[in-house]
Every structure is written in C-alpha cells, then in structure tokens.
Amino acid sequence: MTNPGTDLRPDWFEGIRINTPAVERRAATLPARRSLKKDHQAAWLLNAVRCIDLTTLAGDDTPDRVARLCAKARQPIAPELLQAVGVTGLTTGAVCVYPTMVAPAKRALGDSGIPVASVATGFPAGLMPLDLRLAEIRYAVDQGADEIDIVITRAHVLQANWIALYDELRAMREACGTARMKAILATGDLKSLENVACASHVAMQAGADWIKTSTGKEGVNATLAVSLVMCRTIRDHHARTGVKVGFKPAGGLRTAKDAISWQVLMAEELGRDWLAPDLFRIGASSLLGDIERQISHHVTGRYAASHRLAPA
Numbered sequence: 001m002t003n004p005g006t007d008l009r010p011d012w013f014e015g016i017r018i019n020t021p022a023v024e025r026r027a028a029t030l031p032a033r034r035s036l037k038k039d040h041q042a043a044w045l046l047n048a049v050r051c052i053d054l055t056t057l058a059g060d061d062t063p064d065r066v067a068r069l070c071a072k073a074r075q076p077i078a079p080e081l082l083q084a085v086g087v088t089g090l091t092t093g094a095v096c097v098y099p100t101m102v103a104p105a106k107r108a109l110g111d112s113g114i115p116v117a118s119v120a121t122g123f124p125a126g127l128m129p130l131d132l133r134l135a136e137i138r139y140a141v142d143q144g145a146d147e148i149d150i151v152i153t154r155a156h157v158l159q160a161n162w163i164a165l166y167d168e169l170r171a172m173r174e175a176c177g178t179a180r181m182k183a184i185l186a187t188g189d190l191k192s193l194e195n196v197a198c199a200s201h202v203a204m205q206a207g208a209d210w211i212k213t214s215t216g217k218e219g220v221n222a223t224l225a226v227s228l229v230m231c232r233t234i235r236d237h238h239a240r241t242g243v244k245v246g247f248k249p250a251g252g253l254r255t256a257k258d259a260i261s262w263q264v265l266m267a268e269e270l271g272r273d274w275l276a277p278d279l280f281r282i283g284a285s286s287l288l289g290d291i292e293r294q295i296s297h298h299v300t301g302r303y304a305a306s307h308r309l310a311p312a
C-alpha cells in the first residue's frame with residue numbers, strides 16, 4: 001500500500017508547540033520500559049532483524065561489498081541459532097544502497113523477495129537542482145529499486161517554506177512511480193522539534209510512505225526524543241486520514257538495546273501494527289552483529305525453547 005497523500009494542510013501543523021523537556025523525559029524512560037518482558041527479548045530482537053534496512057552508504061562501496069551485504073540480508077543470523085529458536089526464513093527488511101549499487105544488489109538478492117532501497121536526490125545533502133534529483137530517482141527505479149530514500153531540502157524547513165517543501169516532495173513521489181518513498185528529514189539539521197513535527201506532516205501530506213530521521217551523515221542522527229515527536233505526527237496523520245505511514249529511525253543505531261528501545265517506542269506510541277516491516281524499518285549498517293551476539297546468548301542460556309520466543 002502506498003500513501004496517497006493529501007493537499008497541503010498547514011492548519012494541521014502551523015503553530016504547533018512542543019514541550020521539549022517533557023518529550024525528553026518521556027524518551028529517557030523508553031529504554032527501561034517494562035512493557036517488554038525480559039523473557040521475550042530474543043523474539044523482539046528477531047523482530048528487529050526483519051525490520052532492518054541493512055545499509056552500506058560509503059564512498060568505497062563496490063559490487064563485491066554489496067553482494068556480501070546482500071548475503072547477510074538473506075541470512076542475517078547464523079542458521080544454527082535460528083534452528084535453535086525454531087525460526088525459518090528470517091531476512092532483513094531490505095538492503096539500502098547508493099543508486100549505482102542497485103543493480104548489483106538486485107542480482108545478489110535474486111528471487112529472495114528482499115526489497116532494494118536506494119538513496120537518491122543528492123544524498124546526503126540534497127543540494128542539487130531539482131531536475132537532477134528527480135532524474136536520480138528515475139535512474140534508481142530504472143535500475144530496479146523497490147524503495148527510494150529521498151532527502152529533503154533542509155532550507156525549506158528552516159525558512160518555513162512549506163509550499164516549496166510540499167511541491168518538491170510531491171514531485172519526488174511522482175518520480176518514484178510504483179516504488180515506495182521514504183522521506184529523510186535529516187532532523188539533526190532542523191534546529192527544533194517544532195520544525196521536525198512540521199516537516200513530518202508535510203512529508204506525509206505529500207505522500208511519503210515512511211518518514212525517516214536521518215541520513216547517518218548528520219552530526220546528530222536518530223534520537224528517541226526526535227523519534228517520539230515523529231511518531232506522534234504519524235499518529236495524528238492516521239487519526240485525520242486513516243492512512244498508516246511508516247517510521248524509519250536511522251543513523252547511529254548499533255546495539256541490541258537500541259533495537260529494543262525503538263520497538264518499545266513504536267509499540268507504545270503507535271501500536272503493534274507498527275512493529276512490522278511495512279510500517280517500521282531500522283536503518284543501520286552495523287546493528288546486526290550485536291543482535292546476533294545477544295540472540296546467541298539467549299539461545300545458549302535460558303531462551304532456547306521456541307515456545308518462549310513468540311513476541312509478547
């Protein structure tokens with residue numbers, strides 16, 4: 001399902017005020033929430049794996065590196081561990097690469113059904129003429145990308161130019177064709193939580209299928225406070241339109257604890273529907289290692305019985 005979007009509706013967000021200390025207090029409690037029973041941690045970690053956009057976005061990426069990444073996406077956790085917990089067919093949610101790496105990724109993923117996401121629109125800064133940014137989207141789609149992770153023009157947000165932001169996002173949405181679109185807000189560049197909320201609303205109104213925090217290249221990337229604000233705008237958009245928009249935190253997520261904290265956020269703020277890859281992705285280049293270590297610990301300790309591994 002794709003988000004059809006709406007007309008630009010500034011009245012949904014203009015004048016929005018955010019109580020930053022309250023947001024930060026609430027975000028700080030999330031990693032320790034009891035809503036996630038310890039007994040079920042392995043299942044939550046396995047769920048995180050299926051929601052990962054396994055990413056390589058480095059200047060020295062090669063088709064060989066991308067092929068290795070795709071092999072990991074197809075088999076993210078050692079088969080003997082999965083066997084021990086009675087899980088089969090686990091893959092990551094997608095792989096995420098630069099546009100010139102889409103074709104090698106498609107080849108390496110074959111008939112696995114794992115989607116290829118491509119960044120586009122002059123990632124990470126987005127400071128290119130719009131026609132070139134749109135051409136880059138069309139190139140990535142032509143190469144076989146199933147999902148496009150676009151970056152917004154931060155200046156439009158900083159100048160509160162919502163019409164310009166909406167128009168560029170609409171054009172990007174159209175260039176994506178049948179590919180699904182993730183709108184990267186680069187929240188670390190946006191100066192305030194109010195700006196994050198306004199940009200989130202505009203992106204959803206313009207038809208973004210997911211809103212995504214960061215490129216991984218900003219000084220500050222995904223934080224729980226920013227994610228909380230974005231999730232509440234998703235909730236608001238859903239209440240107004242009935243459309244469920246997904247969320248993708250990205251940048252700096254490296255630990256199993258991070259994977260759990262963000263899932264608690266999704267479960268508590270948006271509900272269980274937002275714990276599936278259609279509505280939740282974790283953008284990460286180096287999160288799998290720690291998750292696999294923790295699952296290994298669970299398997300070789302007291303979590304080996306598969307009946308204990310269904311999500312709580």
Ligand SMILES: O=C[C@H](O)COP(=O)(O)O
Binds near residue numbers: 055250
């Ligand atoms: O979209 C994904 C990010 O670029 C990944 O950032 P990371 O390398 O900090 O995990």
